[in-house]
Amino acid sequence: MISRRNLIKNFSAVPLLGGLAGTTNLLPFLDAAAAPAKDYFRDLGIRTFINAAGTYTSMTGSLMLPEVLSAIQYASKEYVILDDLQDKVGQRIASLAKCEYAVVTSGAASAITLGLTGVLTGMDEKKAELVPHLAGTGMKTEVVMQKAHDIPYAHALKNTGVKVILVETKAELEKAINDQTAMLFFVNANNFDGQVQVEEFLQVAKAHRLPAMIDCAADVPPVENLWKYTAMGYDMVCFSGGKGIRGPQSAGLLLGKEKYIKAARLSMPPRGNTVGRGMKVNKEEILGMLVALELYLQKDHAKEWKQWEAQVALIGNAAASVPGVHTATKVPPIANHIPTLHVSWDPAKLPLSAAALQEKLRKGTPSIEVAGSPEGKPHAISITTWMMVPGQEKIVAARLKEALSNV
Template sequence: AIEYAQAIENCGVKVVYVDTAKELEKAITKNTAMYYFVNFLNYEGEIQWQEVLDICQKNGVPTMIDCAADVPPVENLFRFQQMGFDMVCFSGGKGLRGPQSAGILMGKKKYIDAARLNAPPFGDTIGRGMKVNKEEIVGMLAAVEDFLSRDHEADWNLWEGQINLVQNAVKDFEGMTTEIKVPELANVVPTLHLNWDTSKIKISGDQLKEAMRNGHPSIEIAGGGKNTVSITTWMLKPGQERVVASRLNEILTQKIT
């Protein structure tokens, strides 16, 4: 199951889950409306991009891929249309840094035209409950134009410098292990993973998240659990990474035995 299934079912369709190419072939009937693919799960599934496209195109089934968090890199904005997906959607926030309640749908004209029938000025459709106003639409357009014109290499260098600064603030604590990784899909940015020995640094991952959240300023970090957290800097303004590094260092210093 996927957490977005309810939103799809609100349109009046039945969601049929498939795990393999064989299951997909068997599940397609004259009533199949669309294949919905969650991009960040591609490498976790038994059936991946090209096999999905081959089967669906052979059977005349439209394909939609949810790439919510898959820019950057900027090339991904067009990659999946070129791959052959009929519809591609991205979140308006996240890497595009547009209105959080908006987004973009790209793809073949006939499907975009069909989707527009559920948007303003049509008020008696399923889209009414997810209404995006004209200010957000213009804001989304401005965000895409800004994103395409950015110096993406400079952005990447900035994020690397920021994440290195945060890492340097905590890596020398006894019992601390740090690693910077870049995910293959979804939020493809330098990500700092912290893992520590709780016998030497007496705080859990959940407690560290709570301490960061309740401090001044309030800072949100990912992960949690027994002894891990994850941190990204790509949503920070230049200079804010110093505040993050300082708060982490301060909290962890207090917890060293």
Template structure:
């Protein structure tokens, strides 16, 4: 009688227990395999279980927001062997508050004055090749971008209004001024330097490299390679600038960064994501990515007329990546139509590329998904 009763009860619970809600399905949204990378439009990365547990824990208690930022900032600085740190609202938010801190220092009247920079140092010097759309994070403060080409031009551009020198690590190879020379110029003229490393993890060494190189401020995205909350980031560097930057952040109200709030859940999630990332076996992870990319590459080039190239971008998104190309007179499908076929298929697969090639990475996939991608890529190319 006992076993049958237990069995009946278990069956009843199984039948009556509601299934977990599929929120995206309820909203009519398709999920997909991410073979593209950590793009904001594709919602970045997936957080690990320990990170989401930290976020859930953070939602269960009240704490003082400033005290939390203080404690977590100290902990991150200890982990990354730098002077100080804070969790920001992404790398973009880190750029805005970092520059605001440089412009205003600890003067709360100046803090409330922004984005009116009347009477304040309000020029940021940027290499022409680094002056991309994301410099909008700098002009949010009311600052003006001064674009230069060479070290000589940079020194000529320095004047009493120069607040900061800003460098884009992703475009290192495009500018005439090296990172080391940029830092040296800042020190020579007593002007703080800031490097944007939003997508520059991996390698893990970058989390330490640029503060040790001498940059006064360094920004990283939290929701890319580190796999923290998508709306979080890291601002690392000199304590005096980061403490000044914090004057522009919540809970303070009359500031330009009041809307760049980082809540307690995200702060904890970012800390745990960083701890997990630092403890990861990076060599083993790299080997996994190489094997995954090779599997997809071999599958694609087994189709007549298809060529592949495995490469690693030198700076941002520094992971094994794949370019797939083909002669469209032999394989009769365009690159755009190939990407559409992958997106519209089952399961949906997102890739990158242009009219010349289809681009694939595997570092945002769950292990095993590379086999699905390899099979679908070959299937579409073969049937074209």
């Protein structure tokens, strides 16, 4: 059993980035850092768990690396001008992601809303103050996307006041475009669900001289996706910061064309009378996001992939040793593109539902969260290891085998 006390001890031992530079008196902070760690979650009566499910927002995404925490701690001790920080960090991120311009947003959904707002308003500050009330402003009022891409997160488009037009075929897509069409929107994770796929969709946008935005929220790894779609020609690409990149959970990235992202910044804090005022990103998150991205690009991705495969194999072998249990390792084609263990069982041999197994793992010590079957099967679960602390895969393997054996 992993000691939560030891985990907290390991993750709290984070050095200050940049030494003791700056004008701030750091002694009170150093004294606080030397104090024994307090178990805040336990005091609040909140359950912590081993994350064998993935980067779900409901499970608070990913764990930030020590270097990211160090950058956040560093940023918390000095004042800067918010726009200056976004300027400089945006320049660095644009260079790293091989695009014209970039900005740190409060998640991928915020990137969608703000990017579209930039398309609607251009560099007109007065128009930025009118969004989402578009009628009579001269701003365009429609966005076109495929019906198969109408996921809940696409609501971020509607925050700007536009009407979302849903289509199914290429012919319908072409017909839906009119003088009120502001942008075409594509959800990369659903690429193979729609009839018009990623490159053809972009071709339609270019043919009609319309900006195209693509939602790639959970689409790293592979690392190449960070520049693949801007290189392809998409005007804006939206990523979550707190998933595979392991930045702050409430941060995201808007990458792409300078003219649209600069316009999007007119609706971002510190400006107040805009639709984006509530989408504030603080200096700690901005710097933490930059450091997380730098670390992600420096990582040995091939080595990490082999580690995930070995961890998944360990858990899979333990589960498959129980009579009636079947396992398979699969890799989703786009979003959450990582080795994923599918565990299923014969209900005639193991009269156990997926929900019941999830609850057994959840209520054990330590608590473990696993995901349901991607296909919605009643006697199957799925497991990933990429959000685990190394070594936790051994605990998951033992606990899963135990839970399946004692039915």
